[in-house]
Amino acid sequence: MLEVENVSKSFKGRNVVEGMNLYLEKGESIGLLGPNGAGKSTTISIISSLIKPSSGDVKLNGSSVIKKPAAIRKVIGIVPQDIALYEELSAYENLLFFGQMYGMSKAGLAAKIQEVCRLVGLEDRQKDIVKTYSGGMKRRVNIAAALLHDPEILIMDEPTVGIDPQSRSYILEMIRNLNIERGMTVLYTSHYMEEVERLCDRVYIMDHGKVISSGTKEELKNILSAEETIYIDFDRVYPAMYDELQHHQDILRASETENGLKLIVPKGSRLLSRVFQITERHKAQVTNVNVSVPSLEDVFLHLTGRKLRD
Amino acid sequence: MKAIFFLQWKRLRRKPYLVLTFFVLTLLFVFFLGSNNQGSQGGQMEVNAYTGEGAQEAEAAGWIDRLNDSDSFHFELVDEEQARKDIMDGSRSLALEIRENDYRMLVAVEDQDHQLVDSYANQVFREEQRLQQAEEQTGTADLRERVQEEMNHPPLDLTITSVSGEESGFVYNASLQALFGMTLFFSMYTIMFSLSNVVDEKRQGTWDRMIVSPLRKWEVYAGQLAYCFVLGMLQIMMIFVFFEWVLGYDVNIPLGTTAVITACFTFAVVSVGMLLIGLVRTTQQLQAVIPIVVTSMAMLGGAFWPLEIVSNSFVLALSKGTPIYYGIQALHDASALGYGITGLGGPLSLLILFGVLCMGIGINLMERRS
Numbered sequence: 256m257l258e259v260e261n262v263s264k265s266f267k268g269r270n271v272v273e274g275m276n277l278y279l280e281k282g283e284s285i286g287l288l289g290p291n292g293a294g295k296s297t298t299i300s301i302i303s304s305l306i307k308p309s310s311g312d313v314k315l316n317g318s319s320v321i322k323k324p325a326a327i328r329k330v331i332g333i334v335p336q337d338i339a340l341y342e343e344l345s346a347y348e349n350l351l352f353f354g355q356m357y358g359m360s361k362a363g364l365a366a367k368i369q370e371v372c373r374l375v376g377l378e379d380r381q382k383d384i385v386k387t388y389s390g391g392m393k394r395r396v397n398i399a400a401a402l403l404h405d406p407e408i409l410i411m412d413e414p415t416v417g418i419d420p421q422s423r424s425y426i427l428e429m430i431r432n433l434n435i436e437r438g439m440t441v442l443y444t445s446h447y448m449e450e451v452e453r454l455c456d457r458v459y460i461m462d463h464g465k466v467i468s469s470g471t472k473e474e475l476k477n478i479l480s481a482e483e484t485i486y487i488d489f490d491r492v493y494p495a496m497y498d499e500l501q502h503h504q505d506i507l508r509a510s511e512t513e514n515g516l517k518l519i520v521p522k523g524s525r526l527l528s529r530v531f532q533i534t535e536r537h538k539a540q541v542t543n544v545n546v547s548v549p550s551l552e553d554v555f556l557h558l559t560g561r562k563l564r565d
Numbered sequence: 566m567k568a569i570f571f572l573q574w575k576r577l578r579r580k581p582y583l584v585l586t587f588f589v590l591t592l593l594f595v596f597f598l599g600s601n602n603q604g605s606q607g608g609q610m611e612v613n614a615y616t617g618e619g620a621q622e623a624e625a626a627g628w629i630d631r632l633n634d635s636d637s638f639h640f641e642l643v644d645e646e647q648a649r650k651d652i653m654d655g656s657r658s659l660a661l662e663i664r665e666n667d668y669r670m671l672v673a674v675e676d677q678d679h680q681l682v683d684s685y686a687n688q689v690f691r692e693e694q695r696l697q698q699a700e701e702q703t704g705t706a707d708l709r710e711r712v713q714e715e716m717n718h719p720p721l722d723l724t725i726t727s728v729s730g731e732e733s734g735f736v737y738n739a740s741l742q743a744l745f746g747m748t749l750f751f752s753m754y755t756i757m758f759s760l761s762n763v764v765d766e767k768r769q770g771t772w773d774r775m776i777v778s779p780l781r782k783w784e785v786y787a788g789q790l791a792y793c794f795v796l797g798m799l800q801i802m803m804i805f806v807f808f809e810w811v812l813g814y815d816v817n818i819p820l821g822t823t824a825v826i827t828a829c830f831t832f833a834v835v836s837v838g839m840l841l842i843g844l845v846r847t848t849q850q851l852q853a854v855i856p857i858v859v860t861s862m863a864m865l866g867g868a869f870w871p872l873e874i875v876s877n878s879f880v881l882a883l884s885k886g887t888p889i890y891y892g893i894q895a896l897h898d899a900s901a902l903g904y905g906i907t908g909l910g911g912p913l914s915l916l917i918l919f920g921v922l923c924m925g926i927g928i929n930l931m932e933r934r935s
Contacts (some may be wrong), residue, residue, distance in 0.1 A: 301776045328779050339770030341572070356778035357569035400774070424860040 256281045256440065257302070257408065262311030264297055271297045275311070279442060284434045285453030287444040288551060294464035296336060299412050302442070303333050329357075332406030336413045339400075344388040346377055346396045348375045349385060350403060358402040364403070371399040374429060383431045383473045391422025398426065402433075408440045409433065415450065422472040423450075430454055440502065448552040458551065464516050482507060482555060483522045487530065488514035488543035496537035500530065508556075514542070519553070569775070577796070584755055584796065589803050591751040596812075598743035609639040610681055613648040613912025614697045617662035617669060617843065625663040632661075632689055635779045640680065646722065661686060667695060676869030678739070684874065738901070745883045746868035749889050751835050752822045756797040760838035761855075763789050764848045787926065790835055797831040798824075818899040829916040833888035836923035837862075843930025853892055866890035875924060891916045 259277040265271065270293040279285055287295045302313055304324035313320040313327075320327045333450045343439050347368060354364040372381045375395035385393060398414060411430070415423045431454055433439045445451050451458055452472060459469040468475060498514060501509040505526055508519040520526045527544075534541055575582060615631070616625040625642060632640040640661065642652075648660035662669040668686050673680045700708045720793040766789075775785045793935045805823055808814040816823075822843050841858060845851045865868060865880065865888030873880055884890045893911035898904040898912070906913070 305773055325779065328777055331777070333774065333777050335770045335773060337770040339774050341576060341771060343576055348575065352568060352572050353774060353778075356775060356780055358779065468852055 256316060257486075258314045259302060259311045260296070262298070262308045262313065263309075264294075264301060264306070264308050267289055270310070271464050272301070275464075275466060277459055277466070279440060281407075281433075281440055282438045283457065284431075284441040284443065284455045286449045286451035286456055287442065287460040287461060287532055288448065289444075289461035293461040295446075295447075297464075297564055298461070299333075299410055299442070299444060301305065302327075302330055304328060305411055310425055318340075322356060323392065325454055329404075329515070330407040332401035332404065332409045334398050334401045334409070334414045336416060337403075338397050340385050340393065343384065345382050345386075346372070346399070347381045349396060350381075350400055352401040354403040359404065364466050367403050371402045374402065375399045376425065384562070387475075389419075391425075394418050394426060397505040398429070406439070408442065409434075410442045413446070415445070415447070417522050420550040431527075444486070446557070448550060452551055460551075460555055460558060462555075467558050468554070472551065475551060478554055478557060482519050482553075483520050484547045485518040485520060485527065486512065486515050486543070486545040486547065487518070487541060488497050489516075489534075490540040490542055493537050493539045496539050499533055501534075502564075505529070511554075566784040566789040566791070567779075568589035569785060572789050573759075573789065573792035576762070578757075579695060583758055587755045587758075588800055588803075591748055591800070591855075592807070593806060594747040594751070595744045595804070598739075598747060609635075609637060610678065610682070611657070612638055612640045612658055612659065612661055613641045613643050613651055614661040614663055615643055615645040615648045617645075617664045619665035620663050624665070628663045628689075628693075631693060632686065634686060638685060648844065650859050655879075659740065666690070666697075671880075677742075677874060680870070680874045702710075741816065741900055742871055744805070744808055744814060744816070745893050745900075746863070746870075746889075748801055749830060749892050750859070750863040750868040751897075752797050752804075752831070753837075753862070753889065754800045754855070755800050756834045757838040757855045758830065759793045760789075760835065760842060761795055761848055761851050762792075763842055764845070764851050768848060769799040779809075787840045790839070793835050794828075795829050795836065797834060798827050801827045801831065815913045816900055817903070818896065819905075821894075822906060822909070824897050826892065826909065826913065829895070829920075830888060833891075833916040833920040833923070834928065837888060839927030839931070840923040841927070843927040843934070845932075862887040862889050867893050888916055888919050890918070 257279040259275055262272060262275040264272040275294075275298055275543060277285075277287075277298070287298065289295050297306070301308045302320070304313075304320050304327055307321055315327045315330070318326060323501070340346075340351070344352075350368045350371065351364060354367060359367065367382070368437070369378070370380045375398055377392060377395055380388070380392070380516055385396060388396070394414060398411070401411075403411060409430075414430075414549075415426055418426075425463075430441060430443065432558060434441045443451065443455070449498070455472070457469070457471050458475055459466050460475070461467065468478065497509075497511065497516060500506060500518065506518050506520055510517050518526075518530070583750065598837075608611055611698060614625070614629060616622055627898060629642050632638065643660075645662075647656070648671065651657040652660060652671065655673075657669055658674055658676060659672040661682065662671060668690055670679065670686075700706075705711070763772070766775075772785070776782065802824065805816060805818075805827075806820075809816040818826075837858070841851060841854055848917050857873055865884045866872075866887035866891050867875075867884060871892070872881065872884055895904075895909045895912040895916075898909060902908075
């Protein structure tokens, strides 16, 4: 349905996106995962025809979006990272205006506004001024504005930044429903690994403007199939012991967490007993131990040597 | 485009304070400056004069007679105490101290009135001195009468006529100067601050939402610019109508001509605003630049004082680079000389040219930046 072919974009000689390849099938939910500054928003801007790439092409059903942007503009709904609303107007007035942008008739638009307000849970407060809304409510109107014209492809650029967990959960559930129940194709960017894990069928991991890995969640996690993660929490920091564990020959990687250490070890290496011997020698008080399967966060760490939020 | 245009009005309805402030400020400034400049609606400027160092009362009265030959000024001989009191209580901004063969000016503020009166008094005193010198050198007692007689049949007769065939020259009306100058000045503020909506929309992302919609880019621009244009036009027209029809100012321009002049001027100012938006990066920068540009253009272009009293050729050359110069010129020519649209072709076409150039460069800069 949508293909991004070897797209690059540079600003003032700096490559922001480099050799980007991506495809989107009808009804899929795709995640674009990467830290801030990875090039996700630029990629989205290029796909939505907001900016032109320095090289490469974006094709919608085989025809170039760069040459003829009108085609994609009719079928996409964009949820920008910023709250792109008129704060002095009500949600209803905002939605009325953005609906008119798509040439919707007044009668049809009024009914559609009610439908999307119901969908985002703002039926009762649609006539209130946006300025008086909480961050989560503004985010919901931001999403509603992109849904008015029933887009085939919903492109969302970090739509849950800076909101409370309850609103985030509501929004994620809503997006999942749009994808599954209405068959809406979703391209979702985030630096929150758990959101992408929850919503997306396939994931593209970006860093420094490049796609460093892609595939289904399972395919990506299989990169780390030979490893497992041990989280150990301590009552306090033990620098000497941390140093010893970080340089232990059988531990692949070790990093400090809020309450202790995160150790990546070869799967089935039965290292736990040896780790406990070390902690005992340092008279360290273990408060919690957790052995887990790899997450996309671990995959990102494995691929880049950095955390997603670094 | 229509949706964008009407949306801006809806936004204005929710936040009308800035535009209302400029509207009220225009009314206040025109009202006070117009009436403070004495002799409103084409009357003479009232000037107090008093007898100063070395001059006798009779001698001063003679000077007053000579000074009152003008249609633009009316000098009245009062005592010095009265002249100072009038300046202190604000009913006069200046007074003329008549000396034996010279004069001094007592001024509260160095404004355009001061320069006008000074220029006129200087001309009268010099002429009198020349006549006195000629009398002394020739020893002719009836020189003045003979000169006056000769002037009835002068060797050279210079008549400046306008395109419409009327006699031209510097026709100064302080009230209309204030009305035209202040109205155009404050309308520039209204238009440019309204245009800052474009920068705001770019910052908050609503502009991008419009761009990625099926709307064409020119429609997005046209909706925004049409709003600023209509807002500017309405402000100017309402002020003119208010002062002419409610306060009885003798603006003396047909409504249609006023509308055409206003439209050309507003178009030029909207374009200057677009150029500024193209040059700056943030709303804060724009808000800092607007007062500087508008005030300097108004000062150079003759909104605060008539350019006829400016003698610096560099400043006069600069004034021709401002739309307000052509706006005031067109209004002045239409009001004082009775020019119609055809007669105003010069300033109006320059305003349109100005607008087209600034708009082209401004939009180009904006598009490059985005």
